[in-house]
Amino acid sequence: MRFVFEEDESNFIKCEDVNTSGIKRFPPSPLVSRLPWHYKSKLRFWPRKYIIASGVAHHPNNWAGLDKESFFGLLNYRYLTDLKHSRAMLLLDQSHEGYQTQWLWEYFHKQCRDYQINPQLIIYVTGNLLAEEQYLSWADANNIIDRINVISYAHFEVDIDQLATKSSLPTEFSLDYKTNHLESIKLFNCLNKRNRPHRFWFYTRLIEHNLVDQGLISINKFDTHHMYVEGQLPAADLIEQANRRLPSTIYGTSNTEQPDSYYINRIRDDVCADSWVSVVSESSFSDMDNEIFVSEKTFKPIACMHPFIILGNRGSLAKLREMGYKTFDGWIDETYDQLPTFERMEAIVTALKKISEIKDKLVWYKSMQHILEHNRKQLSINARLDNSAIVKLRSIG
Numbered sequence: 001m002r003f004v005f006e007e008d009e010s011n012f013i014k015c016e017d018v019n020t021s022g023i024k025r026f027p028p029s030p031l032v033s034r035l036p037w038h039y040k041s042k043l044r045f046w047p048r049k050y051i052i053a054s055g056v057a058h059h060p061n062n063w064a065g066l067d068k069e070s071f072f073g074l075l076n077y078r079y080l081t082d083l084k085h086s087r088a089m090l091l092l093d094q095s096h097e098g099y100q101t102q103w104l105w106e107y108f109h110k111q112c113r114d115y116q117i118n119p120q121l122i123i124y125v126t127g128n129l130l131a132e133e134q135y136l137s138w139a140d141a142n143n144i145i146d147r148i149n150v151i152s153y154a155h156f157e158v159d160i161d162q163l164a165t166k167s168s169l170p171t172e173f174s175l176d177y178k179t180n181h182l183e184s185i186k187l188f189n190c191l192n193k194r195n196r197p198h199r200f201w202f203y204t205r206l207i208e209h210n211l212v213d214q215g216l217i218s219i220n221k222f223d224t225h226h227m228y229v230e231g232q233l234p235a236a237d238l239i240e241q242a243n244r245r246l247p248s249t250i251y252g253t254s255n256t257e258q259p260d261s262y263y264i265n266r267i268r269d270d271v272c273a274d275s276w277v278s279v280v281s282e283s284s285f286s287d288m289d290n291e292i293f294v295s296e297k298t299f300k301p302i303a304c305m306h307p308f309i310i311l312g313n314r315g316s317l318a319k320l321r322e323m324g325y326k327t328f329d330g331w332i333d334e335t336y337d338q339l340p341t342f343e344r345m346e347a348i349v350t351a352l353k354k355i356s357e358i359k360d361k362l363v364w365y366k367s368m369q370h371i372l373e374h375n376r377k378q379l380s381i382n383a384r385l386d387n388s389a390i391v392k393l394r395s396i397g
Helices: 077-084 103-115 131-141 156-167 173-180 197-208 236-245 260-264 269-273 296-303 316-322 341-356 361-366 369-382 388-396
Strands: 003-005 040-042 050-055 088-094 122-126 149-152 186-191 215-218 275-281 308-311
Touching: 050 077, 077 088, 077 103, 103 122, 103 131, 122 388, 131 149, 149 388, 156 296, 156 369, 173 269, 173 361, 186 269, 186 341, 197 215, 197 236, 197 275, 197 308, 197 341, 215 275, 269 275, 275 296, 275 341, 275 361, 296 308, 296 369, 308 341
Parallel strands: 003 040, 003 050, 050 088, 088 122, 122 149, 186 215, 186 275, 275 308
Antiparallel strands: none
């Protein structure tokens, strides 16, 4: 398995397309960037068979849209020639995102037909943990024999484990702190940076159930565009109440003062210490998203050894259990995980209310320590170099 690059760890260097965020259409591959140097070569060194690796930024509309020039057409002549003669493979890595769209599978295969390239030479890495089974179902239904290689990959496991190790998080801090500050511990924390519709909806549910004051909640002001979930808006009176309260900050500090990367690359162990449970406000929630995306937001409370509820895609807890983590059934009502969009949100609120009724929360919290310890160890195990994505990549390459 050898990766070849035109410049540093980049390919498609002549493509000048840039997304509205300022990120190039084809940045370096997040997965390949963390591999040791001996797997990589500059363009002037040609292994017998090699992999052309590139990241792809944002939604498939931004890098594979029908209004954009094909990624094959943007490859240099040597790359394209070697692909056509099965001397190379092309890896496109969307592991920073979980965006899924059904037309993408047909798009890949159409591009392969147009450029006379075997689909088996294409590797697509994505943060959508459902992608492998989704592609398999599509390929079966369409009688596809030569298939691309799809790898679902929770990229942020490694990032958060490395960050936690570097930060030397005190694993006993939260328990000791809670023991000595029982009266000031909030029921939950819920951190929100970017405006996403399900986050506003959840905030209105917290208002309706009188839970806002029981939480450490960071959330910014919204406009109407960011309030729709599956074509629906919250009740008008709740929108009005939410707008009067927002923005909401924790510890009196805004979360708009620094670039996004600052907030992505920090772990709030103080927020975990000051609350009994983390409500992880994931990047996507609606069933219409047709994905499961588990970002750094979920792995942060795991690193802090903190119990969590995931305000994210249906089946997120089930996927975490497949990855070796333990969840909190018996301590937290986790029936929410398999419910449809709006029922799931209501069930999460109900789960919070049940926790709020626990009289001795310290005993409840202590009784989960074996799960919290297991999950922190599992994070480090999964973050090793030989994680599942690397194993799959080796078997392909």
